[in-house]
Amino acid sequence: MRYAKRGRMRFASHRDIARALERALRRARIPVAFSAGFSPHPKISYTGAAPTGVASEAEYFELALTEASEPEQVRVRLDAAMPEGLDVVEVVTATAGGLADRLxxxxxxxxxxxxxxxxxxxxxxxxxxxxxxxxxxxxxxxxxxxxxxxxxxxxxxxxxxxxxxxxxxxxxxxxxxxxxxxxxxxxxxxxxxxxxxxxxxxxxxxxxxxxxPLDGASGEVTDPFAADGASARDSGRERVDSGTGASQCAPAGAAQDPPTSSAPTRSTSHG
Missing domain, CATH: 3.30.70 (Alpha-Beta Plaits)
Known part of the structure; x- marks a missing residue:
């Protein structure tokens, strides 16, 4: 998932943001996977977090879910539950390879x-x-x-x-x-x-x-989700070609959503 840290939320520490995200996941009823053991915790992996006091349009984390779901549904519901200034911008189904290696x-x-x-x-x-x-x-x-x-x-x-x-x-x-x-x-x-x-x-x-990822020829920073998006498009074409239609669930690891009408609402203005 990619999220933005805007306005006054740039002064929030990484720990503050992690707590806000966990509360938002509960409010949005996202079926997050938890670790085993005496003290289970949600399977969330952060990478490349910006320092406190810095705004960002490109913060990333990985989230393990217990049920399949449409990524855009997860994005809409989670974004609605996040505090003002923390905005979920993009959600994709992860493919092979760690996200941290791409940043x-x-x-x-x-x-x-x-x-x-x-x-x-x-x-x-x-x-x-x-x-x-x-x-x-x-x-x-x-x-x-x-x-x-x-x-x-x-x-x-x-x-x-x-x-x-x-x-x-x-x-x-x-x-x-x-x-x-x-x-x-x-x-x-x-x-x-x-x-x-x-x-x-x-x-x-x-x-x-x-x-x-860094483009060696141009020196430009490129989209870390490009490979995931290409894989999702290829998977969609394969389902259509095989006659299964577009109503199939997303790959395992994403969440299956309840109706979106119950999602909380939030102002879309940003500081």
């Missing part, structure tokens, strides 16, 4: 109020010209120093926002390869400070636009 890179948008376009371009040029740009960050294993330059595949400056807003304002567009430790967009902003003294007067607004 190779992320595309980010970083808004820098108070930064002049010429200053940003000079800092970006210095960053890209450097062999390494080391920054320091506190991690779960303590304070670590690591290189940010090697993970950055693309870094561009868009100064058009200054004219639109009638203020000093730039937007950075970047593609970052997933590494260990992970290089985050705020690490890149810190790297710009290291190499060129670029210091935004206020906190940047960071949004993940996409994450998925």
């Amino acid at each position: 190779e890179a992320s595309e980010w948008r970083v808004e820098l109020p108070g930064v002049a376009p010429d200053d940003a371009r000079a800092a970006v040029a210095a960053f890209l010209a450097a062999d390494t740009v080391e920054v320091e960050r506190l991690t779960k294993k303590g304070r670590r120093r690591f290189d940010t330059r090697g993970a950055v595949l693309r870094l561009d400056v868009d100064g058009s926002g200054a004219a639109e807003r009638d203020e000093t304002y730039v937007i950075l567009q970047l593609v970052v390869r997933h590494t260990t430790p992970a290089v985050r967009p705020d690490d890149v902003v810190n790297g710009l400070r290291q190499v060129a003294g670029l210091a935004p007067p206020s906190s940047p607004l960071m949004t993940r636009l996409a994450q998925g």
Whole structure:
């Protein structure tokens, strides 16, 4: 499943989001599979979660269900039960291969109020010209120093926002390869400070636009669900060709839904 983290929900921690999702699953009556043992828990696998304080249009998790279901029905019901600012965007039936292995890179948008376009371009040029740009960050294993330059595949400056807003304002567009430790967009902003003294007067607004497989030829981040969608289309054609019709259930692992008329409603506006 792909979901978006928008508006004020960007300040929610990963643990807060996990709790909200589990409550929404119960409200939407999605038949989630649970682990065995003394303390069963829902079989949900998160991967590549964005840091607290960062908005995202491309967060992913995998969910094991006990019954077959139409993915779009699951999406509609679960989205209606989620809190405002957490939006379920896309649901597909998983095929072979782990989702985490497909999330190779992320595309980010970083808004820098108070930064002049010429200053940003000079800092970006210095960053890209450097062999390494080391920054320091506190991690779960303590304070670590690591290189940010090697993970950055693309870094561009868009100064058009200054004219639109009638203020000093730039937007950075970047593609970052997933590494260990992970290089985050705020690490890149810190790297710009290291190499060129670029210091935004206020906190940047960071949004993940996409994450998925990396196209080696173009350097673009592609859709991690592309293989699942192709497999579902092929499966549908096979059912039609064999004369079973389109009313067959989805493959095992998705949920069989009750009538959607009982689903809760929610405003579709976003912060």
